[in-house]
Amino acid sequence: MLEKLGNILKKTTDKIANAIFLDKNLVDSIVRDLQRALIEADISISLVKEISDKIKKTALDERIKGIEKKEHLIKLLHEELTKILGKYKQLTLKKTQNKIMLLGLYGAGKTTTISKLGNYYAKRGKKVALIGLDVHRPAAAEQLKQLAEKNKLAYFIDKKEKDALKIWKKYEKDLKKYDLILIDTAGRHTLDKDLIKEIKSLGKKIDPTETILVMPADIGQAAKKQASEFKDALKISGVIITRMDSTAKGGGALTACAETNAGVYFIATGEKINDLEEFKPESFLSRLLGMGDLEALMEKIKSATNNAQQNKIQKKLEEGKLSLEDVIEQVKSMGDIGGLDKIKSMIPGLGNAKIPEGVLENQEAKIAKWEHILKSMTNEEKENPETLKKQTSRINRIAKGAGVNNTDVRALLKQYDMLNEMLKTGNNLDMSKGMNPKQMQKMMKKFGKKMRF
Numbered sequence: 001m002l003e004k005l006g007n008i009l010k011k012t013t014d015k016i017a018n019a020i021f022l023d024k025n026l027v028d029s030i031v032r033d034l035q036r037a038l039i040e041a042d043i044s045i046s047l048v049k050e051i052s053d054k055i056k057k058t059a060l061d062e063r064i065k066g067i068e069k070k071e072h073l074i075k076l077l078h079e080e081l082t083k084i085l086g087k088y089k090q091l092t093l094k095k096t097q098n099k100i101m102l103l104g105l106y107g108a109g110k111t112t113t114i115s116k117l118g119n120y121y122a123k124r125g126k127k128v129a130l131i132g133l134d135v136h137r138p139a140a141a142e143q144l145k146q147l148a149e150k151n152k153l154a155y156f157i158d159k160k161e162k163d164a165l166k167i168w169k170k171y172e173k174d175l176k177k178y179d180l181i182l183i184d185t186a187g188r189h190t191l192d193k194d195l196i197k198e199i200k201s202l203g204k205k206i207d208p209t210e211t212i213l214v215m216p217a218d219i220g221q222a223a224k225k226q227a228s229e230f231k232d233a234l235k236i237s238g239v240i241i242t243r244m245d246s247t248a249k250g251g252g253a254l255t256a257c258a259e260t261n262a263g264v265y266f267i268a269t270g271e272k273i274n275d276l277e278e279f280k281p282e283s284f285l286s287r288l289l290g291m292g293d294l295e296a297l298m299e300k301i302k303s304a305t306n307n308a309q310q311n312k313i314q315k316k317l318e319e320g321k322l323s324l325e326d327v328i329e330q331v332k333s334m335g336d337i338g339g340l341d342k343i344k345s346m347i348p349g350l351g352n353a354k355i356p357e358g359v360l361e362n363q364e365a366k367i368a369k370w371e372h373i374l375k376s377m378t379n380e381e382k383e384n385p386e387t388l389k390k391q392t393s394r395i396n397r398i399a400k401g402a403g404v405n406n407t408d409v410r411a412l413l414k415q416y417d418m419l420n421e422m423l424k425t426g427n428n429l430d431m432s433k434g435m436n437p438k439q440m441q442k443m444m445k446k447f448g449k450k451m452r453f
Contacts, residue, residue, distance in 0.1 A: 004037070004040060004041075005037050005038070005040065005041040005251060005288060006287070006288035006289065008033055008034070008036070008037035009034075009037060009081070009288055009289055010289055011033065012030055012033050012034050012037075012077070013074055013077065013289065015029075015030055015033075016030060016070055016073050016074055016077075017070060017074065019070065022059050022060075022069060022070065022073070024060065027055070027056060027059040027060060030055070030059075031052045031055055031056060034051070034052065034055070034077075035048050035052055038051070038251070041249075041250070041251030041252065042220040042221055042249040042250075042251050042252025042253075043084065043251050043252060043255050044221055044252070044255060044256070044259075047084050047255060050080075051077075051080045051081070051084070054076060054080060055073065055076060055077065055080075058072060058073055058076050059073055078285065078289075081285050082281050082282055082285050084255045084258060085254050085255065085258060085281035085284060085285065086254065086255075086257060086258030086263060086264060086281055087258075087263065087281070088279075088280050088281060088282070089238055089263025089264065089265060089279075090265075090278070091210065091212075091238065091265040091266070091278075093121075093126070093179075093180065093209075094209060097176070097178070097179060097180075097181070098179065098180045098181070098209045098210070099181045099183065099206055099207070099208045099209050099210075100117070100180065100181070100182050100183065100208060100209065100210045100211075100212060101183040101185060101199075101202070101203065101206060101208040101210070101211050101212070102114055102117075102182065102183065102184060102185060102212050102213075102214050102240075103185055103187075103199060103211065103212070103213050103214065103230060103234060103236065104187055104213060104214035104215055105187050105188060105189065105190065105191070105215070105226070106137075106187040106188065106189055107187075107216065108187065108214045108215050108216055108242060109214060109216060109242035109243065109268065110134075110184055110185070110187065110214045111132075111134070111140060111143050111144050111147065111184050112143075112147065112242070112268075113214050113240055113242055113268060113276070114130055114144070114147075114182045114184050115130070115144075115147035115148065115150075115151055115153065115273065116268060116273055116274075116275070116276040117182055117240075117266070117276065118130055118148070118151065118153045118180075118182050119151050119153065119273050119274065119276075120266075120274075120276055121180050122151075122152075122153060126179045126180045127177070127178050127179045127180070128153055128154065128178060128179070128180045128181075128182065129153070129154040129155065129156060129175055129178040129180070129181050129182070130144055130147075130148050130153055130154070130155040130156070130181075130182050130184065131155070131156045131157070131167070131168070131171060131175065131181060131182070131183050131184065132144040132145075132155070132156070132157040132158075132167070132184045133164040133167055133168060133183055133184060133185050133186070133202065134164075134184050134185060134186040134187070135161065135162045135163065135164050135167070135186060136186045136187075137186065137187070140184065140186075141157040141158070141159045142159070144157055144184055145157055150273075151273055154178065156171040156174065156175065158170060164185070164186070164198065164202055165201065165202065165205055168202070168205060168206060169205075183202075183206065183208065185198075185199060185202065186198060191226070191229050191230060191233060196233045196234065199234050200234065203234070210237045210238065211234060211235060211236050211237050212236065212237065212238050212239065212240055212265065213226075213227065213230045213231075213236045213238070213239045213240070213262070214239075214240045214242060215227070215239065215240075215241060215242070215253070216241070216242045216243045216253075217241050217242065217243045217244045217249055217250035217253045217254075217267075218243055218249050218250075218253075219249070219253060220249030220252030220253055220256070221249075221252040221253075221255075221256050222256075223241075223252065223253040223256035223257055224256035224257075224259055224260055227239060227256065227257050227260045227262040228260050228262075230262075231260060231262055236262060238262065238263045238264065238265040239257050239262050239263065239264045239265065240264070240265055240266045240267070240268065241253050241254065241257070241264055241266075241267045241268070241279070242267075242268040243268065244267045244268060244269050245268075245269045245270045245275070250267075254267075254279075264279040265278070265279065266278055266279060267279045267284075323382050323383045323385075324370075324374060324377070324381075324382045324383075324385050324412065324416055325374060325382055327412070327415055327416045328367060328370050328371065328374070366411070369402075369404055369408055370408075370412045370415075372402040372403065372404065373398060373399075373402045373404060373408065373409055373412055375401075375402065376397070376398045376399075376400075376401030376402040377398055381394070381398070385413055385416050388409075388413060389413060392406075395409050395410065
């Protein structure tokens with residue numbers, strides 16, 4: 001996301017840090033680079049000018065000398081960029097039942113976002129239900145149903161009913177047993193009187209704990225107008241920005257929300273179910289500058305594997321009994337997190353590492369093959385793969401039964417060794433509690449060498 005902006009910001013900070021003297025020519029050059037990067041990221045001209053003026057004033061202040069001036073300038077740049085991204089606003093769930101109503105115009109990605117949000121909280125131990133109250137878009141109920149079933153989330157829809165309030169009343173009693181209810185509402189091409197009336201009517205009946213606006217990053221600075229209108233008409237409590245992975249205008253959308261004081265709860269960074277993360281301005285900027293974001297990585301790991309899976313793997317590691325089935329599940333989880341390219345951007349020191357294109361993304365075909373291989377194995381072989389390594393006759397039998405080559409079976413055994421070693425490097429940590437940055441960095445660097453990037 002915003003990769004070009006990140007690269008220029010990194011060059012700008014390096015230029016300041018490596019400068020012998022910060023004279024007027026160098027300062028002008030730094031400011032020009034910064035202005036170009038921010039404008040291309042769709043940051044408003046007034047904000048760009050404000051930051052530029054502050055940097056020029058500080059850089060040319062004769063009272064600040066030498067190294068102190070460079071440190072002061074880099075610190076100022078970080079502070080100003082963080083400021084324009086807005087303050088961190090956490091979506092805090094109450095101990096009692098939470099009802100979150102999602103609003104937005106057509107094409108914003110409300111239904112997809114509801115499934116991502118449902119998955120996010122379900123993996124964190126919440127009992128989640130989705131309910132479809134979009135009675136205008138013909139495919140809305142079916143889309144919600146498919147996403148919920150695919151991700152094992154409870155859902156409530158009525159494809160025949162055309163009154164959203166009646167659908168809510170129909171399922172109101174059934175919903176009482178859930179901790180978190182995520183409510184999909186209708187959209188329009190614009191925020192018209194009918195939409196306002198419908199949402200207000202639903203809000204009065206449902207009494208949501210949160211009313212969240214969903215809008216796409218590619219509207220850029222237009223997000224300011226949209227956020228203001230929704231905030232004034234419907235009292236939104238926060239924003240989720242979608243499609244942050246596919247546009248340079250994401251910077252405009254983020255800063256526009258900050259200007260309206262409509263805090264951004266989450267950003268969606270891709271199409272996969274786990275491509276949703278809390279928006280923390282300082283962490284976001286850290287990643288843009290190539291300094292990593294281990295906290296976001298740990299959150300993604302939690303989204304990809306639930307507590308039960310984490311505890312199961314932890315126990316097996318402690319007992320030294322990692323099976324081939326566990327290996328395949330862990331490789332799948334790595335894909336669910338977003339692929340190695342996304343993972344490395346979150347780890348300090350690995351941001352510029354070169355990775356062959358599609359290293360993990362192309363694992364799907366391998367995984368399908370490995371699953372066929374497992375079907376040709378005995379339970380003992382699955383649980384104790386070491387017994388296979390020097391027994392060519394067994395490998396031949398398994399390969400023939402799965403319709404693959406011997407090399408495919410050996411590749412699975414090699415993956416087992418690699419993952420076993422990588423996980424042991426993490427010192428048999430409790431993954432549900434996370435690990436410290438040095439341990440994560442050590443583990444991923446070792447994994448990177450194995451993957452030859």
